[in-house]
Amino acid sequence: MKNLVDHLSQYAAYHRDTRNIVSHFIGIPLIVIAVAVLLSRPGAVIGGVWLSPATLLALASTGFYLRLDMRFGVVMGALLGLSLWPGHMLAVQSTLVWLSSGVGLFVVGWAIQFVGHFYEGRKPAFVDDVSGLIVGPLFVVAEAAFLLGLRQPLKHAIEERVGPTGVRGKKALV
Structure with a gap:
């Protein structure tokens, strides 16, 4: 079974251009919320909680993240929980x-993701490995942690495998 460094390194190999990473900070949250919205039907309030396929997916995903890393798992669980709110609000x-x-x-x-991958000059990670669909949101959280100066040993372990980030690939559209 792959560990946290394995998953993030494999995903990061497709995301070394900083413009692509920035696009993921916008595109991935929109996609996560969209999935929460679309999977919030059918749903029902049971015991004061909106239960739907989106809720089950968020719980299963949180379990995956918690097995990889407790700290990131807790953050991911909270963020997925927050994504259920607009899902429920729009489902009704x-x-x-x-x-x-x-x-x-x-x-x-x-669309935002594909613009980022244009700059990267490389296809999205999920094309080669479908696990990229669940690792993508975790990658964004990890990159945010790195920007805040957190989890630096993890950042260095990933960079040892796939190299540092920077502007590379296709030139900017000016």
Whole structure:
């Protein structure tokens, strides 16, 4: 079984251009919220909690993250829990509002991702390994931690495998 460094290094190998990483700070949260919105139907309030396929996916994903790393797992669980809120709020709206919001967020999120990968000059990680779909949100949280000066030994372990980040790949559109 892959560990945290294995997963993040494999994902990071596709994300060394800082412009691509920045695009992921916008695109991935939009996609996560879109999935929460789209999977919040069908749903019902049971014991004061909105239960839906989105809730089950968030719980399973949190379990995956917790097995990789307790600190990141807790943060990811909290963020996924927060993503359920707009999912629930939109799921109780009309079908048109719910579906157009979810699909719209999903399309915009992926469009931003593909712009980032244009700069990178490389396809998204999930194309070669579907686990990139669950590692992507964790990658964003890890990159945020690195920017805050946290988890530096983890950052160095990843960079030893895949190199540092920087502006590379395609030139900026000016």
